[in-house]
Amino acid sequence: MDTRTLIGLLNDDLAHEYAAVIQYLTYAARVSGPYRPELSKFFMAEVPDETGHAQILANKIVALGGVPTTSARPVPVPDGNRAMLEAILQAESDAVRRYTERARQAEQAGDKGLQVTLEDMVRDETDHRDETARILREWPLCADAADAYHPSMSDASLRDIVRAELPELVAIRHDLHRNPELGYEEERTSGVVQRELKAAGVAFKAGVARTGVLAHLPATERTGRPAVALRADMDALPIVEATGRPYASCRPGVMHACGHDGHTTILIGAARALARLPRRPNPVTFFFQPAEEGGAGGERMCDEGALLGDEGGGIGPRVGSIFGLHGWPQLPLGVVATRPGPLLAATDDFVVKVRGVGGHAAFPHLARDPVVAAAHAVTALQTLASRNTSPLDSVVCTVGRIAGGSANNVIPPEVELVGTVRTLRAETRRMARGRFFSIVEATAAAFGCRAEIDWQDGYPATVNDAALTERFFAVARDGLGSERVPLAPEPVMGGEDFSYYGRHVPSCFYMLGLLAPGADPAAVPLLHQPEFDFNDGAIATGVEMMCRLALAE
Numbered sequence: 001m002d003t004r005t006l007i008g009l010l011n012d013d014l015a016h017e018y019a020a021v022i023q024y025l026t027y028a029a030r031v032s033g034p035y036r037p038e039l040s041k042f043f044m045a046e047v048p049d050e051t052g053h054a055q056i057l058a059n060k061i062v063a064l065g066g067v068p069t070t071s072a073r074p075v076p077v078p079d080g081n082r083a084m085l086e087a088i089l090q091a092e093s094d095a096v097r098r099y100t101e102r103a104r105q106a107e108q109a110g111d112k113g114l115q116v117t118l119e120d121m122v123r124d125e126t127d128h129r130d131e132t133a134r135i136l137r138e139w140p141l142c143a144d145a146a147d148a149y150h151p152s153m154s155d156a157s158l159r160d161i162v163r164a165e166l167p168e169l170v171a172i173r174h175d176l177h178r179n180p181e182l183g184y185e186e187e188r189t190s191g192v193v194q195r196e197l198k199a200a201g202v203a204f205k206a207g208v209a210r211t212g213v214l215a216h217l218p219a220t221e222r223t224g225r226p227a228v229a230l231r232a233d234m235d236a237l238p239i240v241e242a243t244g245r246p247y248a249s250c251r252p253g254v255m256h257a258c259g260h261d262g263h264t265t266i267l268i269g270a271a272r273a274l275a276r277l278p279r280r281p282n283p284v285t286f287f288f289q290p291a292e293e294g295g296a297g298g299e300r301m302c303d304e305g306a307l308l309g310d311e312g313g314g315i316g317p318r319v320g321s322i323f324g325l326h327g328w329p330q331l332p333l334g335v336v337a338t339r340p341g342p343l344l345a346a347t348d349d350f351v352v353k354v355r356g357v358g359g360h361a362a363f364p365h366l367a368r369d370p371v372v373a374a375a376h377a378v379t380a381l382q383t384l385a386s387r388n389t390s391p392l393d394s395v396v397c398t399v400g401r402i403a404g405g406s407a408n409n410v411i412p413p414e415v416e417l418v419g420t421v422r423t424l425r426a427e428t429r430r431m432a433r434g435r436f437f438s439i440v441e442a443t444a445a446a447f448g449c450r451a452e453i454d455w456q457d458g459y460p461a462t463v464n465d466a467a468l469t470e471r472f473f474a475v476a477r478d479g480l481g482s483e484r485v486p487l488a489p490e491p492v493m494g495g496e497d498f499s500y501y502g503r504h505v506p507s508c509f510y511m512l513g514l515l516a517p518g519a520d521p522a523a524v525p526l527l528h529q530p531e532f533d534f535n536d537g538a539i540a541t542g543v544e545m546m547c548r549l550a551l552a553e
Contacts, residue, residue, distance in 0.1 A: 161273045162543050169269045169543070170536050172196065174247035176261040177533070180236030180254045183291030186211040189234045193268060193288045200272045202286075205315045209300040215271055215286040216316035220279050226320025227283040227309065229505075230546050231498065232267035233260045233292035242530035258527050259327035259514070262534030264288065266325070266512075266542035273547050284550045285309075285316050296459065298497035307504050321468055321506045323549045324498045325542060330521040331513035333537050336476055336545055338510035339488040340469040345396070345422040346429050347458035347495030352377070352440055356449040358413035367411040371404060373447035374415040378402070380439050384421070388435050395432055396422040396493050422493040424461050462499040465506035472508045475552045476545060494527075512542050 172192065181189050190211045197204045197215050204215035211234075219225065241248050241255035249255040256262075271286050287306060291297030305313025312318070331337060354374045359367030378399050385395045397419065404415030421436060423429040437453060444451035476485040488511065501507045514535040515521055525531035 158273070158277075158544060158547060159540075161276055162269065162540050162547070165269050165272055165543070166540055169265050169539050172268060173261055173265040173534065173536060173539065176264060177245070177256050178247045178250050180249050180251055180256045180261070181234075182238060182254060183235040183293055183295035183297065184210050186234045186290050189264065190288070190290075193234070193264065196268045197271060197286075200275045202271050202275050203315065204286075208304055208306055208313075209290055209297050211290040212297065212301055212306075213286075213288040214306055214315045215288070217271070217274055217280060217284045217286075218316065219281060219283045221281055223281060225282050226318050227285040227316050228550050228552075229285045229287055229307070229319040229322035229501075230267055230270055230550060231287035231289055231298075231322060231324040231501065232263040233289050233297070233497075234264050235260055235291050235293050235295070235297070237293055237528060239528070239530055243533045245533055255530070256534070257529060257532050258293065259532070259534040260292065262327050262536075262539065262542070263325065266539055266546060269539065269543035270546035270550065273543060274550055277547075277551075280551065281553050282550060283316050285314065285319055287322070292497050296497050296500070298500040302500050302504055307501065319505055321465075321508075322501045323468075323472070323546070324496075324501075324507070324509045325512045325545070326496070326509070327514045327534050327538060327542075328511035329514050329524050329526055329532065331511055332515050333513050333517065333535060334480075334541050335484050335486065335513035336480065336510050336541065337486050337488045337513075338464060338469060338472060338508065339491070340464050340466040342424040342461050342463050342491045343488065343509055344462035344491065344496045344499070345394070345424055345493040346426075346461040346499075348421045348423075348429070348433065349456040349458055350417075350419055350421065350436070351454040351456075352417040353414055353452040354417070354440075354444050354449050355414045355452065356411075356447070359411045361409040361411055364411060368448040369411050370415040370444075370447075370449050371412065373444045373449040374402065374404070374417055376447065377440050377443040377451070378417065380443050381436065383439070384432055384435055388431065389428060393428055394422075394424050394491065394493065395428060396420070397432070397436070398422075420458075422495070424491055424493075426461070429461075459495045459497045460499045460503070462496045462507075462509050463502055464508045465502065468506040468508040471552060472510060472549065475548050476510075479544065479548045480541070510545075512538055512545070514538050 176189060176192065179188055181187065190206060190213055193213045194204060194206055197213070202215050202217055204213055206213050208214050216227070236249075236254050237257045238253055239255050239257045240253055241257070243255075267286055267288060274280060274284055287301060289297045289301055291300070301307075307319040307322075308314050309316050309318040325336075328337075352374075354370040354377065356368035356370035356373060381397045381399070384397045389395045399417050399419040401418040402415065403418075405412040421432050423432055433455065436455070440451045440453060473485060473487075496509065498507065498509050515524060516535060516537065525533075
């Protein structure tokens with residue numbers, strides 16, 4: 001037998017099977033009412049198409065001097081591979097039988113059952129490819145054919161897919177940047193996400209946590225694994241943009257100053273790229289989350305069952321682990337970094353009203369001055385870090401606003417303090433809250449005043465699961481190279497509502513470098529500054545990393 005001809009023949013078959021998988025995935029996202037007639041036509045055509053395809057393949061194998069299509073009068077096979085070729089033909093026959101059964105199921109299924117049937121067809125295709133590859137690998141003469149028939153996803157092929165997507169992804173990012181929306185108002189952004197998912201043939205569920213979107217790609221193999229989740233936040237900030245970019249915000253007072261336009265674009269790109277891959281060992285769920293900037297959209301997604309899959313309010317199987325990223329202005333472009341354990345801080349806020357007795361500035365002894373009491377409280381609060389916390393732990397207590405008084409010669413009746421407390425450990429968080437109340441109340445009382453404290457529990461600390469972070473490093477260093485995947489040297493006292501997911505499933509949050517080559521990290525705009533803009537050059541690395549994490553076995 002001409003092995004080179006067989007390899008070409010099987011490569012043609014491979015292209016056919018890949019096209020079928022993509023077609024099934026596309027139809028799986030279109031199971032609602034308006035598409036039923038289209039689906040009926042699809043199933044009516046698919047079985048004869050597959051039957052014809054199998055017959056064509058059989059005829060070609062016979063033409064190579066392989067085996068006959070019937071049991072009568074066997075044709076000699078000089079190279080001794082007759083059993084292998086018969087097994088391939090049997091695999092094709094089994095595939096046709098499965099198609100016939102799936103078509104029968106589809107005719108009787110409702111919308112929900114139809115989607116399950118389509119997903120089963122995707123797995124049928126994968127099983128068929130696996131079986132053919134197994135048969136071929138048993139015969140030394142056809143080992144090369146087996147590799148050609150069922151190739152693994154190489155670095156080059158994944159990067160080629162990502163590279164092909166980049167021009168459209170950059171355009172999407174600029175569009176999102178031009179049209180920013182605040183938390184729980186991301187109607188247009190959600191619409192863009194849904195448009196792109198539909199075009200890629202990715203099933204999705206909108207309206208989660210008001211404006212959020214969940215999307216799902218099933219595994220192409222029957223593994224029974226839980227889903228790997230990938231998350232991006234979508235909301236913008238109430239900041240007047242000063243980037244001067246041609247795609248600058250067209251909405252006065254609102255801009256993407258934290259890079260969520262880039263995060264959303266990367267997740268769209270990951271969904272598009274993963275949908276094009278012929279093999280996905282894990283089911284993948286995409287979290288397009290609203291309201292990270294103070295709205296606790298992550299908590300709301302969890303409360304609405306987004307992690308629980310179809311049975312709990314989400315989509316697809318239950319989520320077993322989740323990854324998220326954040327663009328990082330001081331980290332070099334093309335680099336990703338994280339660390340196990342606490343990565344970002346818990347973010348609790350406070351408003352304190354120090355109430356005293358007002359009076360004339362010339363007669364302070366007749367007043368109870370809340371300005372003096374508030375000033376001492378601000379100073380005393382710094383002992384949260386210096387005298388109440390281990391030098392090896394971290395606490396930040398910042399009073400960002402002090403307001404009180406109306407004239408230079410009047411002692412006001414009250415002063416307001418507004419600020420934040422940041423911690424990394426749950427026990428330190430509890431200690432800081434308790435000491436805060438004690439210090440402020442006692443200090444105010446010492447000056448004849450009283451303090452009213454409005455303490456607002458914020459996001460919990462973002463704590464990376466040790467085992468999942470180890471997997472992140474293995475996947476990233478294998479794909480990008482160790483030099484591009486450093487260990488983050490220390491936690492950061494900023495906060496993230498990605499932390500809520502980690503209360504339910506193993507989670508890993510990582511930083512994506514945005515710093516252009518040659519740029520001074522001390523001079524570039526930071527997050528939440530009017531001059532900040534996400535670096536388009538980071539999109540490819542972000543998409544590739546999300547894909548790799550979704551595919552890791």
